Amino acid sequence: MKKIRKNTQLSLLNTKQAGRPAKVDIGIRHIRRERFSKLTALHLTIKVRDNKADVQNKRILKALHHAIKRARLQRLRVIHYTLEYNHAHLVVEAADNKILHRGMQAFGISLAKAINKIKQLKGAVYKHRYHFRKLTSRRELKNALHYVFRNGVKHKRSTSLFDLYNSLPAEKRITADMNIIIERSLSLSKLRVELREILDVTKVFYLDSYYLWN
Known part of the structure; x- marks a missing residue:
């Protein structure tokens, strides 16, 4: 049986919740990332250092939206996100590693500067390089x-599923009953308008509405 090196990038999905929880997160090993040269969907995880955590507030959410705009200027297509206490998840599409690198560099710098400014702190913001x-x-x-x-x-x-800190309200493939929930909420309705301007929810490669919700 092939031995798996510690801290290599593995699947994020652990449906059986197997294994002992990690006590120390020592980061992602600096090995060469997997290469791709055609439009590819990616699941990214960005972790924030403990002293910069508690990023889940409306000011940082606004900064996240601005960071997404910066990434899109570099042709990185950001489809969806969720912002949690000390990390964020992104689903993106990139045509190659160069676009991914430039897009995430723009995203990361923009968000890090905003977090430091809002928290009135200095220094590194991210725990380690992003996982994809x-x-x-x-x-x-x-x-x-x-x-x-x-x-x-x-x-x-x-x-x-519906809250201010994920991008589900922007999704145009949701079912009618889910859509009613958004339309009845003033905050979610306003969020939907903003998100549809900054996200690429209508351009998802090889995914149709039936397959997403069934």
Whole structure:
């Protein structure tokens, strides 16, 4: 049996919740990232240092939206996100590693500067370099999106898929009953308008509405 090196990039999905929880997060090993040269969907995780944590507030959410705009200027297509207490998840599409690197560099610098300014701190913001996982099929992309949408519930931050800190309200593939929930909420309706201007929710490669919600 092939031995797996510690701290290499593995699947984020652990449906059986197997294994002992890690006590210390020592980061992502600096090995060469997997290469790709065609439009590819990716699931990214960005972790914040403990002294800069508690990033889940409306000011930093606004900064996150600005960082997404900066990434899009570098042709990185940001599809969805969730912002949690000390980390964020992004689902993006990039044509190659160069676009991913430039887009995430723009995103990371913009968000880090905002976090330091809001918290009136200096120094490094991120715990280590971002983790990414390629999504090579419709099913993998669907699972990643559902993981992102349910992250608030997973961390016991929310009891619903709908909240101000994930991008589900922007999704145009949701069912009619889900759409009613958004339309009845003034805050979610306002968020939807903003998100549809900054996200690429209508351009998801090889994913249709039926496959996403069934």
